[in-house]
Each structure stands twice: as C-alpha cells, then as structure tokens.
Amino acid sequence: MADVHVPPDVRREILRAFTRKYHLQLRSDAVQFVCATLQAHGLLDEPVARAEAVEALANALVEQHFSGASSAGFDGLVVTSDVLCKVYDQLVVEGAEEPGAASAVTMGDTPNLERYFHVCDAFKLPRIRFNGSRKIFEPIEKPASLLSSPASVTEHLAERYELLRSVVLRNEHFLPPLAAGARESHMKLTTTKNLLGRQGQNCLLFGRLSTTPDGQYVLEDTEGSVHLDLDAAIAGEGIFTEGSFVLVEGEYTMQERLHAFAIGHPPSESRDEARSLFGHVDFTGTGAVPQKHVAAMQSQEMQHPDLSFAVFSDVHLDHENSLSNLRAILQGYGDADFIPFCLVLCGNFTSVSMEADEGNRDRFEQGFLRLAELLQRFPHILEQTHLVLIPGPADPVSTPLLPRARIPAPLVASFEQSLPSAFVAQRLHWASNPCKLVYFSQEMVIFRDDIMSKMLRSAVRLKDELRDGDLQKFLVSTLLDQAHLCPLPQQVRPVLWEHANAMRLYPMPSALVLADRYERFELTYEGCHVFNPGSFRDGAEVRALLVNTSELQE
Structure with a gap:
C-alpha cells in the first residue's frame, strides 16, 4: 500500500x-x-x-x-x-x-472473487495447538523449526490424542444421560491408568495403536499403555494401522492384557459442527469464518455456479504425450468457453527422479520450459486461471518428510521468465505438499502421495469381507476420522513435527484431493467431497476432475 x-x-x-x-x-x-x-x-x-x-x-x-x-x-x-x-x-x-x-x-x-481465493502453504499456516485441558485452540508463540525439538514429538501426539478424544466425547453415543439430547444409555471411556484392579471386566479405551520393540501390539494414551490381544478382534470400517488412534472394546485379563472384542476408528465431526465450536479460530491464515458468516459467503459462491477447479496428477512434462494431452484439454476449455478458475497440476513432473541421475535436472527444467511454451498458446487462460503447482514424491528435492516444501525456485526460474510477469505475480502459485485452497467459505486440501499403498502395507486389521469400492471408502473414512492426512508411524512416513499442523484435517475440509497413483475414485463422506483424479501420465487416459463449487455445497 x-x-x-x-x-x-x-x-x-x-x-x-x-x-x-x-x-x-x-x-x-x-x-x-x-x-x-x-x-x-x-x-x-x-x-x-x-x-x-x-x-x-x-x-x-x-x-x-x-x-x-x-x-x-x-x-x-x-x-x-x-x-x-x-x-x-x-x-x-x-x-x-x-x-x-x-x-x-x-x-x-x-x-471481487480474486480477493476470496487463497493458496495456503503448509509452512506458512498459523501455528495453533489444541489445549486438551481447556478444550480450545491456542497459538504457539515460538517460531517453527525444521530441526524439531525432542518435546515436539510428544506434544504433537498428545495434541492429536486430546483433539480426537474431545471429538469422541462430544459424540451422541458418548454423552452422559443427563446431558441435553443424550441417549438413555451411553458408552463410557476409561483410561489405561484406571484398568488397575479391573481384571475380568469389560471396558472401552481410546488411544494410539503402537508396537513394542519385541513386536507386540499396545494401546497408548497420555496415562500409560496396555498390551493388546487382537487375535479375535472384529474390525470396524476403515484401515487400522500402527500410529492411528482407535477405540478398543475388550476384557482386561488377569495377565494385564486387553483381550479385544472390537476395534474401530473414532467418530468424525462434520465441518459445520466444528465451525460452531471453533469458527473464531483462523486455521489457514486467511481469516476466521464464524458460523454466522457462512451463509453470506455461501450465497456468494452460489452466484457463480460455473466456477470450477481442475485437478491433474502425475503430469510428466518430459513425455510428449502428456503435453499433447494437456494441450488438447486446454484447447477444449477454450473452445467450450469454459475456463476453470483454478488449474492444479501435481507432480511427479518427470517420469524419472532427479536424484537418480544428476543429468535429470536438465530434463526437469526443459519439461517446465515446454509447459511454459504450451501455456503461452492460450493467453485467455493465463488471463483468467490461477495455476497451482504441487510437488510429487519424486520431484526435487526428494524426501520422505512431510510436509514438503515447494519446488526449489532456481529450478523453475526459466519457466517463470518465459511467462507474462503479471501472470507470474498474480496467478502462478508454487505450493507445498500438502496445501490448502480457500475460496470464500470453502476449503480444499490437496495431498499428493501414494497414500493407499502405504496404508495397506502398514495395515494391522481390515474387515474380513471386502466389496467393490470398500478400500476407497475405508481410506477416506480413516483419514477423516483420524483428522490427519497420514496416520502412520514415524518410521513409515516421517513428519516435520513443528509443521505437523499442516497434516491436520480438523475442521473437516469441504473437499479433499488425494492425488494418488491408485485408480480414480470420487465419493462424499460426512459432507466432505473426496476424490482421486488418478494418474495423468504417458499413454494413460486423458482425465481430470472438475470440482464445481455448487456441487460442494450439496
């Protein structure tokens, strides 16, 4: 100014x-x-x-x-x-x-629509922690560091436990009978500390599923742990992995083990319910949206029913077929006079990891120069569309740590120089993985990872009988019930602990994009629209998913 x-x-x-x-x-x-x-x-x-x-x-x-x-x-x-x-x-x-x-x-x-659209980088989100004793979100004054302190690990896990436990206790099945709107009977949680002297009794516990150094399963909460016998446990819907927080019902035996009858994920809490409690909290850095203001913002969204977001994943810029397919799609948008408000391209942006061969750096940079040449053929798209670029698992600099920073600026400097300066300044967004897109009252989380295969490889329990579509539903319900993008142990998917709030899915987003190499799917769970656009790569079917803002409201 x-x-x-x-x-x-x-x-x-x-x-x-x-x-x-x-x-x-x-x-x-x-x-x-x-x-x-x-x-x-x-x-x-x-x-x-x-x-x-x-x-x-x-x-x-x-x-x-x-x-x-x-x-x-x-x-x-x-x-x-x-x-x-x-x-x-x-x-x-x-x-x-x-x-x-x-x-x-x-x-x-x-x-002005442009003022109500934001791309939120994982490393710039407000640092907010849930205080379990006060049941509120509080700002963390200390700046985040990539070199997390030892206390960050326990603080993050304790926060996840307290947040999910508060959601469980607000669920109608756990409300005590005297509470307004409660059921005549309700489920009662106990803790590992309260198991002392209760041998032979049935109980319901909530905690983190983990393993001991000798490979035995345990359930951990903030007061201790108890060994689990899961041989006869009936699994509910979802994928149960080490590192997830679960409800376990069973009998506490004389051997001080919990003989589990059933295991399930905690219930989720809808976006509207979370907003009614924490609407004053600014989770994204774009401003809080109290529940009373949502209706006015949704009314503005509905005045633009044709506004859409297009999402592509695994856009290999080093393959001519990928670029020709992308050219055909952009041409189709122009011919139909239907230009997406936002175009999201997720990596991997090359078919070969740059770390596998230093010579692949030129391949990576040349791929983006070809993308710039393609975009310049559609000036009307550059004038109207926001372009969001999200790195994939094999893009530079490849690392298993989450969240991942944007693609390094030196590698794409030539790409930016080839495009109009006004577009680069106002409509080109280099995003982290994951990242959030905020449009009026809506929030879309985009996560590029092969999360399905990782979850299945780490699965402890699944339902005995699976039907078509169950795995997709189970993956979605697990992530949203866990309120976390990657509820896996640190050795499987390490997290930058002081930036772990970027992995949080609370409040539940309006839409969740799981850009995975797994087959394409689309479903709605507890009001959250979830989809996987599938892999857009050489020889693959040309496909993208258009998300219409009015569809999200439904």
Missing part, C-alpha cells in the same frame, strides 16, 4: 475507536488502510458517517479474530493492514448478501 496522508483528527479518531474500547494497537499501515478506505467511500469529511464506519471495522475485527476471548486475552495486540483487509472483505460479502446490513464503509462495494 502506498503511503497515505492521514489527517491528525482522523488518526486520533481511528486510534481512539480501537484502543479505548478494545485495547488494540494499530500499526501505521493499518491506520493508513482505514483512512484510505474512508477516503474511497467519501467519508473523510462526514464526521458522523466516518465514526460509524470506523466503529463497524473495529467491531468486525474483534468478532472475527477475537470471538470468545476475554479482553485480557488480546490486550495490546498489534493490528496490521492485512488483518483489517480481511475484515473489510467479510463486511463486503455480508453487505452484498444483505444490503440493509452494509455499513457506510462498504456501501456499494461488490465482492
């Missing part, structure tokens, strides 16, 4: 509105943003309307970012222009939905 001259009396009025009532401190860029907004609406010379507009911004800021917190909780916090810009955008949406609710500071404005 260019420097804006703020008259002294206007500055005093702005600062007074934010500090006297709410104890917030405004940075100079925030003061300039407010002044520029007032000036754009012709309010600088109208004292009454100006005061109302400033008060509306201050109220909306507190409601969206500090709802449910005491004034002491944000006393002295510094407010930036970026935060106020997000607040202003929300006011514009509400004013467009209900003109009578529009304030003087947004009157006449209409939502």
Whole structure:
C-alpha cells in the first residue's frame, strides 16, 4: 500500500475507536488502510458517517479474530493492514448478501472473487495447538523449526490424542444421560491408568495403536499403555494401522492384557459442527469464518455456479504425450468457453527422479520450459486461471518428510521468465505438499502421495469381507476420522513435527484431493467431497476432475 496522508483528527479518531474500547494497537499501515478506505467511500469529511464506519471495522475485527476471548486475552495486540483487509472483505460479502446490513464503509462495494481465493502453504499456516485441558485452540508463540525439538514429538501426539478424544466425547453415543439430547444409555471411556484392579471386566479405551520393540501390539494414551490381544478382534470400517488412534472394546485379563472384542476408528465431526465450536479460530491464515458468516459467503459462491477447479496428477512434462494431452484439454476449455478458475497440476513432473541421475535436472527444467511454451498458446487462460503447482514424491528435492516444501525456485526460474510477469505475480502459485485452497467459505486440501499403498502395507486389521469400492471408502473414512492426512508411524512416513499442523484435517475440509497413483475414485463422506483424479501420465487416459463449487455445497 502506498503511503497515505492521514489527517491528525482522523488518526486520533481511528486510534481512539480501537484502543479505548478494545485495547488494540494499530500499526501505521493499518491506520493508513482505514483512512484510505474512508477516503474511497467519501467519508473523510462526514464526521458522523466516518465514526460509524470506523466503529463497524473495529467491531468486525474483534468478532472475527477475537470471538470468545476475554479482553485480557488480546490486550495490546498489534493490528496490521492485512488483518483489517480481511475484515473489510467479510463486511463486503455480508453487505452484498444483505444490503440493509452494509455499513457506510462498504456501501456499494461488490465482492471481487480474486480477493476470496487463497493458496495456503503448509509452512506458512498459523501455528495453533489444541489445549486438551481447556478444550480450545491456542497459538504457539515460538517460531517453527525444521530441526524439531525432542518435546515436539510428544506434544504433537498428545495434541492429536486430546483433539480426537474431545471429538469422541462430544459424540451422541458418548454423552452422559443427563446431558441435553443424550441417549438413555451411553458408552463410557476409561483410561489405561484406571484398568488397575479391573481384571475380568469389560471396558472401552481410546488411544494410539503402537508396537513394542519385541513386536507386540499396545494401546497408548497420555496415562500409560496396555498390551493388546487382537487375535479375535472384529474390525470396524476403515484401515487400522500402527500410529492411528482407535477405540478398543475388550476384557482386561488377569495377565494385564486387553483381550479385544472390537476395534474401530473414532467418530468424525462434520465441518459445520466444528465451525460452531471453533469458527473464531483462523486455521489457514486467511481469516476466521464464524458460523454466522457462512451463509453470506455461501450465497456468494452460489452466484457463480460455473466456477470450477481442475485437478491433474502425475503430469510428466518430459513425455510428449502428456503435453499433447494437456494441450488438447486446454484447447477444449477454450473452445467450450469454459475456463476453470483454478488449474492444479501435481507432480511427479518427470517420469524419472532427479536424484537418480544428476543429468535429470536438465530434463526437469526443459519439461517446465515446454509447459511454459504450451501455456503461452492460450493467453485467455493465463488471463483468467490461477495455476497451482504441487510437488510429487519424486520431484526435487526428494524426501520422505512431510510436509514438503515447494519446488526449489532456481529450478523453475526459466519457466517463470518465459511467462507474462503479471501472470507470474498474480496467478502462478508454487505450493507445498500438502496445501490448502480457500475460496470464500470453502476449503480444499490437496495431498499428493501414494497414500493407499502405504496404508495397506502398514495395515494391522481390515474387515474380513471386502466389496467393490470398500478400500476407497475405508481410506477416506480413516483419514477423516483420524483428522490427519497420514496416520502412520514415524518410521513409515516421517513428519516435520513443528509443521505437523499442516497434516491436520480438523475442521473437516469441504473437499479433499488425494492425488494418488491408485485408480480414480470420487465419493462424499460426512459432507466432505473426496476424490482421486488418478494418474495423468504417458499413454494413460486423458482425465481430470472438475470440482464445481455448487456441487460442494450439496
């Protein structure tokens, strides 16, 4: 934002509105943003309307970012222009939905779609941790590090346990009879510590499925562990792997083992339910969306029923067939005058890992230059479409660690230089793996990994009888019930612990893209639209999945 001259009396009025009532401190860029907004609406010379507009911004800021917190909780916090810009955008949406609710500071404005679309990098997400004792999400003040501290491991696992346990206890089957809306009978959880002296009794436990050094199964919670006998356990729906958090029902034996009768995943919690509890929490860094604001944002989404996202995976840029197939698809979009709002290309971007041969670096760079040449043939697409590029497991720099950073900038510098500078600055997005796309009230998580094969290789239990489509459903239900993209042990899929919040699937997203080499599938689970576009590679069927925003609402 260019420097804006703020008259002294206007500055005093702005600062007074934010500090006297709410104890917030405004940075100079925030003061300039407010002044520029007032000036754009012709309010600088109208004292009454100006005061109302400033008060509306201050109220909306507190409601969206500090709802449910005491004034002491944000006393002295510094407010930036970026935060106020997000607040202003929300006011514009509400004013467009209900003109009578529009304030003087947004009157006449209409939502610009570009301002409500965000690509959220895994390494730039707000660091937020669930506090199990207070049942709230709290910010982590310490900056994240790639070299995680020893405490990060236990803190992350304890947070996952507490978060999922809170979801379990909110489920109607676990509500005590005296609670409003509870059933006459309910399930009761116990902990490993409370098993002492209960030999011969049946019990229900919740914890992390793990193994001892000698290969025996145990169930761990924050109070201890108990050995499991799973030989006769009946598995519920889902894929049960070491590292997942499960409910186990069984008998505690004289040998101090839990003889399991049944094992199941924790129940999931819908996106709407989570929003009703934590709508004031900004999980993505794009601004919180309290439940009361969702209807206005959804109304704006429905006004653009043709807006779609196209997703491709395994786009091998070193194969001419892949590029020719992609050229045919882009040509089809242009001929039909149906251009996706966002085009997502997931790796691997070459058929051979660069780490396998240093000479493959040239292959990688040349592949992207050919992609740039292809895109330049469709200037109307470059003018209207956002392009998101997500690395695959074998793309540089190949590593088993999750999340993965974007493709290194030096390797794609020539690609960027070959494209219009306006497109590179505004519509080209180098994303991490996983990443999140936010559009108004919707959130799409994109994860490029061969997760199906990894989950099946690490499976401890599956249902005895499987029908067609069960594996896809089980994979989806497992990830969403676990509220985690990769509920596997560290030795199978290592995680950067201090960035592990990027793997969290809570609140449940509107859509989840599992870009996997496994066969294409599409289904909806608990209101979350999940799909795998399949592998777009040399000789493969030309296919992409278009996600329409109105379909996600349904």
